[in-house]
Amino acid sequence: MESDSPGILKLEPTRVWRAYKGGKLLEEWHRAGNPQDGNFPEEWVASAITARNPGREAIAEEGLSRVSMPGGGPFLRELIESDPVSFLGRKHWEKYGRSMAVLVKLIDSLDRLIIQVHPDKEFAKKVLSSDYGKTEAWYIIGGRQIDGQDPYVLMGFKPGMNKERWRRLFEKQDIEGMLNALNKLTVSPGEVYLIEGGVPHAIGAGCFLIEIQEPTDYTLRVERKTQQGIVFPDEHCHQGSGFDKMFDCFHYDCYTEDEVKKRWRLSPKLLSSDRKAEHWALIDDEATDLFEMHRVSVREEFSHRTDERYCIIIITAGVGTIGSSGVQQNVGKGDLLFVPACLQEVRFEALVGPLEAILCFPPK
Incomplete structure (x- = not known):
């Protein structure tokens, strides 16, 4: 990058x-x-x-x-x-x-x-x-x-x-x-x-x-x-x-x-869960090959690897930060974001309450 x-x-x-x-x-x-x-x-x-x-x-x-x-x-x-x-x-x-x-x-x-x-x-x-x-x-x-x-x-x-x-x-x-x-x-x-x-x-x-x-x-x-x-x-x-x-x-x-x-x-599928965050697949490639949608609930922190695929993010609850390559910005309920495919990883951190987000993806 x-x-x-x-x-x-x-x-x-x-x-x-x-x-x-x-x-x-x-x-x-x-x-x-x-x-x-x-x-x-x-x-x-x-x-x-x-x-x-x-x-x-x-x-x-x-x-x-x-x-x-x-x-x-x-x-x-x-x-x-x-x-x-x-x-x-x-x-x-x-x-x-x-x-x-x-x-x-x-x-x-x-x-x-x-x-x-x-x-x-x-x-x-x-x-x-x-x-x-x-x-x-x-x-x-x-x-x-x-x-x-x-x-x-x-x-x-x-x-x-x-x-x-x-x-x-x-x-x-x-x-x-x-x-x-x-x-x-x-x-x-x-x-x-x-x-x-x-x-x-x-x-x-x-x-x-x-x-x-x-x-x-x-x-x-x-x-x-x-x-x-x-x-x-x-x-x-x-x-x-x-x-x-x-x-x-x-x-x-x-x-x-x-x-x-x-x-x-x-039926949503639980992909990962620990004390820091939960990650769910709401729509995956078993349901359709046209798009995907995930949900994350971040109690402390969560990292998403882009795998060279862009992502659209909708913050649905909470206050926190989102960043990549050491650059962070504050986010809260209602914020809308676009993550370019060239970024390798996106990091979420919760500050007030669980930080809830919906992640939307194009076809693989």
Whole structure:
């Protein structure tokens, strides 16, 4: 590692407009003065991807993360493009080029999101001319009751659904029928769900979660308008595929609620534990080869070897320090960081309470 290699980068929060409301818990997380819900319910973390929002196409930089510096730092994407080997790692660069190959988000939903599906790799390549689909995973970090209802998600078709019946529900805009066609799962902090491309789903009201996904913003929608009355143009329903092909994006395998949990609710795996720290794999390469997510709980100190793979870090609790090569910086709940692949080791130290962090990784 050369002496002028980049160090760990602290990032500015990157709020992104969406067609549903939320975001109050995000603002509380960052200790904002007057936290409120609005149309910025998502925070994209270490993002080099621009958002796709109807009517906001002119905002070319929406979704891109900036490095936190006095007076304003550069976009992370600019730094990566200037030296992709140092930031992303040589093996990553040789396979994926300048693409980070993942996107990480924080989501706080006041509203239920519309029923949707994301493309798998085959559909994305064939129909959308994209090397990436949008398989994703959710780590539930909290939530709130909305109208007396606990946080929930919708996932997978119930038994009896097929393409023709699903299309008829869409054409009638029978929202109640579409909602009843999906399994509804109440969620709790600490749970992890994998949502493969092609699986119909929706994040319910009251969820606060970290999402890791393939690096696209392709969302195919079967509800023509949101609960707020925002109407989606045809293009933003089918993402350019056309309505006929849109229904080929869905996987019509059917599951009971227990089968959904067995297939897509992941069990965290304890990797190491001692008096100083615990280290868990929330999503590993047995679950998917598209990304990984770990959790560390540091009572005293913990070291992570990068193995020449970059890392995105979200501090979820506590106060402490994080550093590499003798350079440390203070961190606390809500801080967002990018660890370049050229660094050999990252060291965590807890100062006030356990220092809790989520570590997100690209494909190996």
